[in-house]
Amino acid sequence: MTNRDKKPNPLLEIGITVLLPAFILMKLSSPERLGTLGALLLALAFPVGWGLWDGLRRRKLNWFSVLGVVSTLLTGGIGLLKLDAQWLAVKEALVPGLIGVAVLASNFTKSPLIRVLVFNADLFDLPKVNAALAARGNVVPFELRLRTGTFLLAGTFFFSALANYVLARLVVSAPAGTEAFNEQLGKLTLLSYPVIAIPSMLMMMGLMFWLARGAKALTGLDLGDMLQGGAPAGKPSA
Numbered sequence: 001m002t003n004r005d006k007k008p009n010p011l012l013e014i015g016i017t018v019l020l021p022a023f024i025l026m027k028l029s030s031p032e033r034l035g036t037l038g039a040l041l042l043a044l045a046f047p048v049g050w051g052l053w054d055g056l057r058r059r060k061l062n063w064f065s066v067l068g069v070v071s072t073l074l075t076g077g078i079g080l081l082k083l084d085a086q087w088l089a090v091k092e093a094l095v096p097g098l099i100g101v102a103v104l105a106s107n108f109t110k111s112p113l114i115r116v117l118v119f120n121a122d123l124f125d126l127p128k129v130n131a132a133l134a135a136r137g138n139v140v141p142f143e144l145r146l147r148t149g150t151f152l153l154a155g156t157f158f159f160s161a162l163a164n165y166v167l168a169r170l171v172v173s174a175p176a177g178t179e180a181f182n183e184q185l186g187k188l189t190l191l192s193y194p195v196i197a198i199p200s201m202l203m204m205m206g207l208m209f210w211l212a213r214g215a216k217a218l219t220g221l222d223l224g225d226m227l228q229g230g231a232p233a234g235k236p237s238a
Contacts, residue, residue: 025186100157
């Protein structure tokens with residue numbers, strides 16, 4: 001596995017993009033320390049820097065990293081321009097909402113985005129699965145399952161958008177550009193992971209296993225055989 005294919009430590013990523021920015025915003029925004037502007041810029045520099053580093057390391061465009069960087073820059077813009085706090089809630093809902101719309105719209109094309117986000121070559125041995133589907137004459141039923149899964153996938157992003165908006169409205173009420181705004185933004189950063197990210201991740205995992213269960217019934221392959229690194233076609237898994 002090359003360095004660009006190796007995934008970074010998830011705990012390190014959470015520390016750099018969630019915990020450290022939250023600490024800076026909540027503890028270093030006072031005039032005696034970094035001040036509101038200095039703390040905001042420093043806190044935002046970590047997730048932006050991480051996203052740029054990840055893209056350079058992989059040497060390929062990761063759309064989720066790009067969206068993360070754009071979202072962080074929008075947060076900085078709201079703070080710098082001292083916009084009303086409601087715009088932060090709109091921004092928090094905007095990114096997952098737009099992804100949900102794109103996923104939903106893709107269901108009416110020849111290439112639903114579930115093939116990119118869930119049923120992809122990074123997770124599944126696509127040639128083996130497709131060959132098994134063709135051998136059993138189940139290509140069309142599986143395609144229909146993918147279409148249903150695309151609606152479910154869009155639903156996870158719409159849930160994230162709604163949860164992001166509600167949480168931001170509940171947590172952040174202070175005017176942008178103030179110490180209180182920075183502290184509330186730090187609190188929002190901390191809460192967004194257990195309240196939104198983890199449930200969304202669980203829903204995504206549930207969708208993946210639902211899709212894998214359908215693929216197992218239609219292909220006759222075990223889940224371990226369908227995933228990358230499974231047993232070769234024609235050989236049972238250990």
